[in-house]
Amino acid sequence: MASQIVIVGNGISGVTCARHIRKNDDMAKIVIVSGETEHFFSRTALMYIYMGHMKYEHTKPYADDFWEKNRIALKFAWVKRVDFSNRHLCFDNGEKLDYDKLILASGSKPNYFGWPGQDLKGVQGLYSYQDLEQMEKRSKKISHAVIVGGGLIGVEMAEMFSTREIPVTFLVREKNFWSNVLPPEESKLVGRHIKEHHIDLRFSTELSEILDDGNGEVKAIKTSSGELIPCEFVGLTAGVRPNIDFLKGSELDTNRGIVVNRKFETNIPEVYAIGDCVEFSEAPGPDRKVIEQVWYTGRMHGETLAYNLTHDKQVEYKPGIWFNSAKFFDIEYQTYGFLPSTWSKDKWSFYWENKEGKIALRLLFDDKERILAVNAFGWRMRHAFFDKAIKEAWHADKVLEKLGEASFNPEFYDSYHRDVLKSYNKETGKAVSLPKKSMFQKIFG
Numbered sequence: 214m215a216s217q218i219v220i221v222g223n224g225i226s227g228v229t230c231a232r233h234i235r236k237n238d239d240m241a242k243i244v245i246v247s248g249e250t251e252h253f254f255s256r257t258a259l260m261y262i263y264m265g266h267m268k269y270e271h272t273k274p275y276a277d278d279f280w281e282k283n284r285i286a287l288k289f290a291w292v293k294r295v296d297f298s299n300r301h302l303c304f305d306n307g308e309k310l311d312y313d314k315l316i317l318a319s320g321s322k323p324n325y326f327g328w329p330g331q332d333l334k335g336v337q338g339l340y341s342y343q344d345l346e347q348m349e350k351r352s353k354k355i356s357h358a359v360i361v362g363g364g365l366i367g368v369e370m371a372e373m374f375s376t377r378e379i380p381v382t383f384l385v386r387e388k389n390f391w392s393n394v395l396p397p398e399e400s401k402l403v404g405r406h407i408k409e410h411h412i413d414l415r416f417s418t419e420l421s422e423i424l425d426d427g428n429g430e431v432k433a434i435k436t437s438s439g440e441l442i443p444c445e446f447v448g449l450t451a452g453v454r455p456n457i458d459f460l461k462g463s464e465l466d467t468n469r470g471i472v473v474n475r476k477f478e479t480n481i482p483e484v485y486a487i488g489d490c491v492e493f494s495e496a497p498g499p500d501r502k503v504i505e506q507v508w509y510t511g512r513m514h515g516e517t518l519a520y521n522l523t524h525d526k527q528v529e530y531k532p533g534i535w536f537n538s539a540k541f542f543d544i545e546y547q548t549y550g551f552l553p554s555t556w557s558k559d560k561w562s563f564y565w566e567n568k569e570g571k572i573a574l575r576l577l578f579d580d581k582e583r584i585l586a587v588n589a590f591g592w593r594m595r596h597a598f599f600d601k602a603i604k605e606a607w608h609a610d611k612v613l614e615k616l617g618e619a620s621f622n623p624e625f626y627d628s629y630h631r632d633v634l635k636s637y638n639k640e641t642g643k644a645v646s647l648p649k650k651s652m653f654q655k656i657f658g
Contacts, residue, residue, distance in 0.1 A: 215240040218522070219302065219310060221292055222318035223247035224256060225508055226488030229515030230316060231285050237523035243284070244310065246302065248291030250342050252277060257508060259345045260369045263352075264376045269342075292319075297464055297481055314483045316518065317460070317471055321453035321489040321506055324362075328449075330423025335431040336447040339366050348373075351446055355379050359434050359444045361420045362451030363390050365539045370448045371412050372542055382413040382442055384420055396554055398564055399588055402573055403541045410542050423447055453506060455490040468492050470504055475529035477518045485522075487514035497530050500551035507537055534603050536596060544571060549599040550586030552577050560585065563609070563640065565633045574633060582609040592629065593622040610645045613637050617647065 218234060220227040223245050231243050258272040280287055290304040301311045323338025325331050337347055348370075358374050360367045363385035374381050387393060389400035390407065407414050419437040426432035433443045455470035466472040466480040470492030477485045489506040491514065496503050510532060517530045538547045552575065556562070559580045566573040572591035578584055583606040587599050598619040602612055616630040631647070638645055 215242050216313035217242040217244065217311065218314045218316065219244045219246060219312035220316040220318055221246050221302070222320055222488065222490075223250065223253045223287070224318060224320050224488060224511065225253075226320075226511035226515045227316065227318035228253045229512045230318065230487060230519045231515075232283070233516055233519030234523055235283050235285060237519065241523075242286075244286045244288055244312075245280075246288045246290060246292060246310070248289065248305075251287060251289045252280075254342070256340075259339065259342070260373050263345060263349060263373045292459055294459055295463060295465075297484065300483075314522065315485070317479075317484070317486040317490060318488045318511075318515075319456045319459075319490045322456040322458075323366075323449055324452045324454050325449060326451065328420055328423055330425060330431065331449065333423055333425055333431045333447075334429055335445055336423055336449065338449050338453075339370055340453060348446075352377060352379065355445045357382070357442075357444045358446040358448065359384065359442055360448040360450055361434075362449065363387060364450055364452055366453075367448065367450035368407065368539075368541050370450060371407065372410070375410055375412065375542075380411075380413070382415060382444070383407065384415050384418045384436065386417065386419045388416055390414070390416075393554060395588070396552075396562070396564075396575060398566065399573060399575065399590060400554075402566065402570055402590060403544070403546075405570060406541055406544055420447075453489070455492065455504065455506075457490055475531075476521055476527055477514060477530065485518055487511070487518050497532055500535055501532060505532075509536075534600050536600070541590075544591045545589075545593055547589045547594050548587065549594075549596070550577070550584075550603045552586035552588050563637055565636050567629075567632070572629070576609070576612060578609050583607065584609065584612050592620065594619050595621045609641075610643065613645050614648060 218241055220231055227245055231245055234241055234243060252273050254272040255274065258267055261267040262269055288310065290306060292302050293305045294303045296303060301309045303309055321340060323340055335351055337344055358379055358381050360370050360381060360383045367383065371381050371383055389397065390404040392400045404414060420434060421437045422435040423431055424433045424435060431445060431447055433441050434447060435441055457467055457471055460467055471479060471486035471490050472494055473479055473486050473491050474494055475497055477487050479486055488511040493503045513532060517528060521527050534549060535551050536549045556577065560577060562575055562577045564575045574592060575588040576584060577586040584602050613634050616633060634645060
């Protein structure tokens with residue numbers, strides 16, 4: 214009899230794993246369990262539903278009949294606990310579901326840090342579809358919103374409110390925006406851009422307390438300096454953490470997340486974990502972290518585990534060069550390799566920013582002038598270019614010489630990389646030149 218594989222979570226990790234298991238195994242019984250939504254949707258599109266650019270049905274990559282056609286069963290329910298000894302899930306409605314192999318892909322949840330009043334109505338994060346529904350319902354009575362935490366979700370929430378002309382105060386405890394991630398120049402660029410969108414961005418400001426209106430709803434917040442800011446909504450966006458509360462106290466090995474090896478195996482036989490809820494026992498590669506909660510890593514987790522469950526020869530997860538992308542309102546951000554906010558003296562960087570302060574490029578090199586990492590703002594780059602350059606440790610001069618090939622921006626003009634090269638030569642005293650154009654290029658551009 215074919216084994217029953219149960220996947221807890223219908224996000225990118227769980228769904229990718231289910232699809233790839235089915236591609237490689239026509240006989241396996243696959244069940245995806247989720248209490249969030251009946252069908253898989255693109256979590257990164259939540260903000261666009263609120264902003265009116267999309268409807269929920271537009272965020273579902275697959276038609277509703279896809280699952281039945283591919284014989285992937287869907288169970289719409291919340292898991293209360295897992296009985297690992299008897300191999301079954303216990304749902305909050307009292308039902309149970311047996312499994313032969315269990316894949317935990319339960320995702321993330323917003324960080325709460327024990328602020329007084331954090332459980333009031335009108336206080337929430339933005340991760341789940343239920344969060345979006347609550348935000349939508351609440352928005353009808355908001356005259357002012359406060360967002361706490363200078364991360365990417367906070368920027369998304371600020372942009373969402375901005376489209377409805379709801380005033381926002383944005384509290385960031387650091388001196389500049391995302392300064393624990395970005396170098397000072399990039400951090401200031403993003404901060405300026407947020408303020409230009411009429412967001413009241415407060416640096417070096419921390420939340421102290423959320424105040425009750427007497428009916429269990431938020432009426433204001435108090436900052437660490439004692440300032441009171443009236444509001445009807447508080448967005449807690451100070452990062453996310455693995456969603457594993459339902460596993461605490463069980464025999465499953467957990468720390469901040471579910472502890473796995475590079476094959477996504479847990480300490481319990483036939484129990485695996487993938488996606489945002491995972492914590493590797495050792496970092497899966499140079500400059501990688503034991504917890505990485507981004508979309509593409511979740512997809513890679515699902516693909517790798519599916520392969521191992523359907524092949525005799527096992528492989529380890531190898532994520533390669535770190536990369537990520539995001540948007541700060543209308544400025545796109547891309548990063549390749551690990552580019553910290555500060556670096557040691559054995560490394561050096563080159564930074565260029567256009568006169569308008571909307572487009573920027575930082576290149577980080579080692580002491581032998583080999584490229585290590587890249588930050589790009591307002592300039593869409595080709596992933597393959599920098600992935601190859603970093604893997605092959607290109608010399609700085611080669612990177613600058615070929616920089617024109619990196620652009621993937623439809624509005625790109627030669628002046629960008631020419632201006633960057635001119636600035637690079639001036640700063641370093643070099644005379645790096647662009648490759649000579651062939652006759653064909655001269656004629657046709």
